[in-house]
Amino acid sequence: MTDAPATPLLADAAPTPSTEERNLAMLAHLSGLFAPFLVPVLLLAIKGKDSPYVRAQTVEALNFHLTLFLGYLLSFPLFFVVIGFFTALALAGAGVVLAIVATVKVNDGTPYRYPFAIRLID
DSSP: OOOOOOOOTTTTSOOOOOHHHHHHHHHHHHGGGTOTTHHHHHHHHHHTTTOHHHHHHHHHHHHHHHHHHHHHHHHHHHGGGSHHHHHHHHHHHHHHHHHHHHHHHHHTTOOOOOSSOOOOOO
């Protein structure tokens, strides 16, 4: 009996993204701090077909920004009973922290998925 040759564990892994792809993915995640919908949509339209990595990270960032927006919409009526202030503050803090974590991860070339995001866009 002969053993089949061992295959490397990373044989099916995606290629490492280029520096440009990582920079565009970083921009998509950081855009939540200044233009949460405009930048990811533009990146998706411009580079979405050329780079699967940029497309995946842009869609992930856009889904997260949409989730935060829905959270803010739900927090608004709660302002009348004071708790809305705290939920909006928690959402803002989570948005900033997770955007920074995502930026660091994609800069290393590691795809990032937010721990909570409604996947509205594929």
